[in-house]
Amino acid sequence: MGILQNLLFTICIALRCMTSAEGVIHVTGYVGSEVNISCSYGQGYESYEKYLCKNKCLINNDVLITTSKSRENKYRIHDDKTARIFTTTITGLLSEDAGKYWCGVTRTGTDIYTEVMLKLVQDSCCDTVTKIESYEGYSESVSCPYESQYQNNLKYICRGNRPSACLQEALITSDTKQNGRFRLDDDKVLFTVNGTFTVNMSSLTHNDSGSYLCGVQRNSDLDVFSAVELKVKEWCCVKSIKIKGTVGQPLTLQCPYPPQHLDKGKFLCKGEHRTNCKDITSQSRFKLEGNGSSSSFSVVITKLEEADAGTYWCGSDSERRPGNYTKIQLSVDAGQYVVYAVPAVLLLLICVLVVAVYQCKHQKVKDGKAVMNRNAENEEGLEEVTAGAENNIYGNEEVVRYKQQSACNNYDDVGEDEPDYENFTTSEEVYCNENFHRR
Incomplete structure (x- = not known):
């Protein structure tokens, strides 16, 4: 019984190879991303069920998805009956997803199979990086080389370092050529080994610093990339x-x-x-x-x-x-010149003030000494006068009376003429008035 099963399996594989489409389809994808596997079929099979299976496709678990159920876990399938191509999308790729797959078309008898080899690589790039430095406000050109065989292929540039998402997140492509601050020029030179497309970035800011990928689209395999590291310096x-x-x-x-x-x-x-x-x-x-x-x-x-x-x-x-x-x-x-002038003026005023205070104090000391001397002299003179006055008081009294009497007589003789007040002392006026009232 086991020999029979092996024989049947061998016959099945042989029939599968005989009914396989043209060659093996090679597909490369990025770990963590998604990949599309597209398989064509012949005319007349538009209404037939299509599917994708893995490994030997002998048991139901090997069948991953069918057109009768277009979505299953991480798989999606779409049948373009006009183009006669059905495409299976595998999302969330893991390293173990790499390997051999089969595109199948269900029919009576033996199905039609096309072999697919899926290769997975890390979603990063590249071994060589071109470094560019510029400054805020300036424009900078990024040169992206490519092989001459890709002259007519789509070119583009994106930010970051993920090739899987670069085309979807492209800042500009060779189809648009101008997009805001970005302009793409493709220098197609015939009969050369390599070509170059240039992306010009204007009005750079500090936020433009970072990683960029230049991409060239390839239909049958992964796109070709070159990496650029841009550093925009501030004017400070x-x-x-x-x-x-x-x-x-x-x-x-x-x-x-x-x-x-x-x-x-x-x-x-x-x-x-x-x-x-x-x-x-x-x-x-x-x-x-x-x-x-x-x-x-x-x-x-x-x-x-x-x-x-x-x-x-x-x-x-x-x-x-x-x-x-x-x-x-x-x-x-x-006002720098004032800073030096003001201290000189203040110094002069302080000196004048000090001198004035000194002179004032010195003058007060001299005046005080003079007053003390005069007071001493006055006290000595007063003692002498007092002593003499006690001895001569009676004699002086007679003399005073005589002068008073003479003064009064003189005043009476003046008649109607105004008296010469300037010739009399106060004491004389008092005594005259006293004699006048007595009369």
Whole structure:
């Protein structure tokens, strides 16, 4: 019985090979992705059931999916009866999915089979990577080589490093040629071994940094790819210099440049960003002076103004590439001269004040000593007067009365003429009035 089964199996395999379609179909897919297996069939079999099986296709478990049930687990099948091609899609590919498959067409007697070999590779690329550096705001061209046999094939570029999804996520293809900031040019040169298509990216930003894949579509196998790594640098990374100046004073700015730019034109512009940088070398106060020996040139500002403060860019590249730029941040001090004058004035005022205080205190000391001396003299004189007064008080009283009487008599003799008050003392007036009232 076992010999009979083996014989039947051998006959079955022989019949299968005899009824197989043209050759073996080779299909390659990416692990973790999906793959399509397309098999053609002859005219007259449009209404027949189609299926995909694996291994020997002897038991039901070997049959993965049929057109009578178009979806089964990780398999889908679609029959294009017009083209007479049915396609099976296998999703979520695993390494163990690689191997031999059979496309089958059910019919009375022996089915029609086509052999399929599925090969799986890792979903990544590539062994060689082209590295490109650029700067924000600039445009950059990416060159993608391909073999001349693919001149008429579809070309495209995508972000990332997954070949399986590259075409579906393409930024631009050779069919569209222009898509926003991206432009694709295919340089088809006849009778050459290799060709090149170029993708130009404009107005680069820091977010454009990353991995890219250049792809060439192949219908019978996996697409061909080349990898590119793009790094977009920010403008903060150029050489930067900070310098201070004073209003009304001259100032010199130094701008280095590479030796190979000795004969190239030099520039100086002002603006917070190089995209709005305005050339100011036409102003008479700004003068460019070359210095070939030190690979730098000078910018002399003859008379600095407050409005000159700001951000400047100088360099020697006509394309103004960032690597040849120098960023200068100029600050202008409008009141620097006051900072030095004010302390001198304050010092002078303090000196004057100290001298005045000293003189005032010195004068008070002298006045105090003089008053003390006078008081002492007065006290001595007062003692002498007091002693003499006690001895002569009666004699002086007679003299005083005599003078008073004379003064009063003189006043009476004046008549209607006004009295000469200036000749009398206060004490004399008092005594005269007293005699007048007595009368």
